[in-house]
Amino acid sequence: MLKSPPVTTMGSSLALKGIGDGLLVTVPDGDWHVVWPSLLQAIDERADFFRGARLVLQVADRDLGAAELGGLRDELQEREVALAAILSSSAGTRSAGANLGLALEIPRPELGEDGEREPVRFELEGDQAVLIERTLRSGQKVRHPGHVVVLGDVNPGAEVIAGGNVVVWGKLRGVVHAGATGNERSVVCALDLTPTQLRIGSHISVSPERKGNPRPEKAYVKDGNLVAEAWKTS
Amino acid sequence: MGAKVVTVTSGKGGVGKTTTTANIAAALAAAGHRVVCIDADIGLRNLDLVMGLENRIVYDLVDVVEGRCKLRQAMIKDKRVPNLYLIPAAQTRDKTAISPEDMIEVTAQLRRDNDWILIDSPAGIEGGFRNALAPADIVLIVTNPEVSAVRDADRIIGLVEAEEKDPPKLILNRVKPDMVRRGEMLKAEDVLEVLAIELIGVVPEDEQVLTASNRGTPLALDGRSRAGRAFQAIARRLMGEQVPLEEFAAEDGFLRRLSRKVRTGGQPA
Ligand SMILES: Nc1ncnc2c1ncn2[C@@H]1O[C@H](COP(=O)(O)OP(=O)(O)O)[C@@H](O)[C@H]1O
Numbered sequence A: 001m002l003k004s005p006p007v008t009t010m011g012s013s014l015a016l017k018g019i020g021d022g023l024l025v026t027v028p029d030g031d032w033h034v035v036w037p038s039l040l041q042a043i044d045e046r047a048d049f050f051r052g053a054r055l056v057l058q059v060a061d062r063d064l065g066a067a068e069l070g071g072l073r074d075e076l077q078e079r080e081v082a083l084a085a086i087l088s089s090s091a092g093t094r095s096a097g098a099n100l101g102l103a104l105e106i107p108r109p110e111l112g113e114d115g116e117r118e119p120v121r122f123e124l125e126g127d128q129a130v131l132i133e134r135t136l137r138s139g140q141k142v143r144h145p146g147h148v149v150v151l152g153d154v155n156p157g158a159e160v161i162a163g164g165n166v167v168v169w170g171k172l173r174g175v176v177h178a179g180a181t182g183n184e185r186s187v188v189c190a191l192d193l194t195p196t197q198l199r200i201g202s203h204i205s206v207s208p209e210r211k212g213n214p215r216p217e218k219a220y221v222k223d224g225n226l227v228a229e230a231w232k233t234s
Numbered sequence B: 001m002g003a004k005v006v007t008v009t010s011g012k013g014g015v016g017k018t019t020t021t022a023n024i025a026a027a028l029a030a031a032g033h034r035v036v037c038i039d040a041d042i043g044l045r046n047l048d049l050v051m052g053l054e055n056r057i058v059y060d061l062v063d064v065v066e067g068r069c070k071l072r073q074a075m076i077k078d079k080r081v082p083n084l085y086l087i088p089a090a091q092t093r094d095k096t097a098i099s100p101e102d103m104i105e106v107t108a109q110l111r112r113d114n115d116w117i118l119i120d121s122p123a124g125i126e127g128g129f130r131n132a133l134a135p136a137d138i139v140l141i142v143t144n145p146e147v148s149a150v151r152d153a154d155r156i157i158g159l160v161e162a163e164e165k166d167p168p169k170l171i172l173n174r175v176k177p178d179m180v181r182r183g184e185m186l187k188a189e190d191v192l193e194v195l196a197i198e199l200i201g202v203v204p205e206d207e208q209v210l211t212a213s214n215r216g217t218p219l220a221l222d223g224r225s226r227a228g229r230a231f232q233a234i235a236r237r238l239m240g241e242q243v244p245l246e247e248f249a250a251e252d253g254f255l256r257r258l259s260r261k262v263r264t265g266g267q268p269a
């Protein structure tokens, strides 16, 4: 299966991988009664990053019953996290998951009546950073524990949530959240930085009206404030 | 060679898909091309009304798909223009009556003997959107110059791109030139800034659209109204002619910059 090094920005570690708008979490081995609470704690420590996410849990050959899976789903729901799928080689876990209506493989949402859509596929995928070689359009959302690089625009109504930095080689008009797992040293760069809302770590700002011509800018946290300045390479 | 399949769609309803389909179809047929329109907006059928063919419906698209009639029997011949046919939508509420594969099959049968197949699609938030999209060679997105309509159009462009179709082309409908001039309405330029796809036509707000729809006579059949001329121009652009964008659509310098924008705007490879 997909392996990634634990994200260790702070507190408990967590093996995490972005899959479009969803997140793949690999549950470590060990006693369930120890593993599960520590997983929840790891999620709580990154509440901003996880809020609204669709989770796919990789539990390998671990045997989980309907009660355990149901409880897990409810606890996640309290945190506004949706359990979308459970990946397991255990027949018991798979049948319990199926009974709860969970997908048993990484779901590829059909576009249905409610406007649900195909997840954005990363053009180049890695654990540290992903590259998206296209414009993110309204309603499209990318969530990744590492850095996100977009070669294209991020349109109004699109969203990028990254554990690390966000670099947009284009116009950034949508919502962007860098350092969403708590790293306040993250930056957001764009050729035209006019996001609907910009967040770094726990800081939030909205763009002022643009004056003059667009220019490449970099936003970061300076002395506890979000600031943007001309993006220079030096 | 066979026909080109053109799907006319939008983010939200009521922006002018049916009006556009009827008028482009009429203009193409009036230019001598063989055209079949398919109303794929199941349950919200009204292309037959706008084309003035409602009273002649016997069979519909679902009848064809479910084998209750031959394709030929469901094709209603237009009263005014030769070589223009309509396959009407069913009034059924059952939107699962048709699948994307069905649409591909129906259009495959029509391609050989026609030049154009125009599909009037449901809005992109509706389930039937995927059916209408499946056989498309060309996708036309209709939007109005309003922030919310543009935002919805952007979503739908994303969906079309996810289906790995060619980048769709944009029709900006119901533009009020006076308001644009006063800076009270989004300009074509503003819309293209966000959507970054090729603009294939700008249609002005025109009262005659409504009177023509009520009469069941597509405006584009006579070029006396501004909207009718705009739809004719879109048909000519589809046929490969270079037709400059209408005067009223342009701000200073916009026309000059348009061609460049269109080329750099589309999808990155
Ligand atoms: N350019 C226009 N000027 C004036 N009215 C228009 C124009 N285009 C469409 N309309 C009107 O808008 C309404 C919705 O158009 P319609 O083509 O049915 O939209 P859709 O098929 O997208 O739901 C109709 O009443 C139609 O007459």
Ligand SMILES: [Mg+2]
Pocket (backbone or CB within 6 Å): B017, B018, B019, B041, B046
């Ligand atoms: Mg319609």
